[in-house]
Amino acid sequence: MLKLVGILGLLVVAAAAYIRLAPSDPARWHVPLTFDADQDSKYGVQRVVQTGPDGLARLDALIGKPPLAGSVAEGHATYVVRTPFWGFPDYVTAQQDGDRLRIFSRLRFGRSDLGVNGRRVEQWLAVLKAG
Template sequence: MFKLGLFLFVGLVVLAGAYVRLAPSHPDRWHVAPLGKADRNNRGSVFRVIETGPNGLARLDAIARETPRTRVLAGSVDDGMVTYITRTRVIGFPDYTTAMQDGNTLRIRARLRFGKSDFGVNRARVDGWLALLQP
């Protein structure tokens, strides 16, 4: 009986991991303009507004593309808005970060997909990107 329970538990963990890795990321759900005027931190997301000049998105894009396990989901620098997916190392949980150039202002919103708390991962990544963005 113990072996059957263990087998079922391991099977559920594998299925959950497969779902996290393989669940589709629809751009129409995640590639949404980040709106707001002030920085804020939430349990599963972070929002930043920074004055960068007109080329802030291009500079941030270069930084984001160098981040491990990060790829573009939708958009481009030419579009003025890019959404990235960054996955955790072990399980592959996806986090979505959307950056939008609005004149000289760069607006960035990072949020998790699964769960209620990201343990500060999105805030650390975005603040790290912004630190590298500064001259």
């Protein structure tokens, strides 16, 4: 029994290490955003909001980490944002189009994000709208 617990413990540690250390391919995640309407799925969310021309710059400041690909200057950036406990990577792509900001936030691992991306994006949008 103790041996089984030890093996299970090692599997959990190995899975957590893989989740944290797996490389991210910018070509796979940094994609042009062409949608024009909000959409929710079990994998993430898409949002289109009026932010003014500085929406991406303000979102970049909220995220607080350098993009995986793109930049604010390019008007299109993709970030890796991790869940607090397990460190699951979620990919957030944002694209400024005039006064409109498109945001696509989605999971990398699993079959459902359990609403994490939607809650995170809604928190960011509340801050953007407030000021």
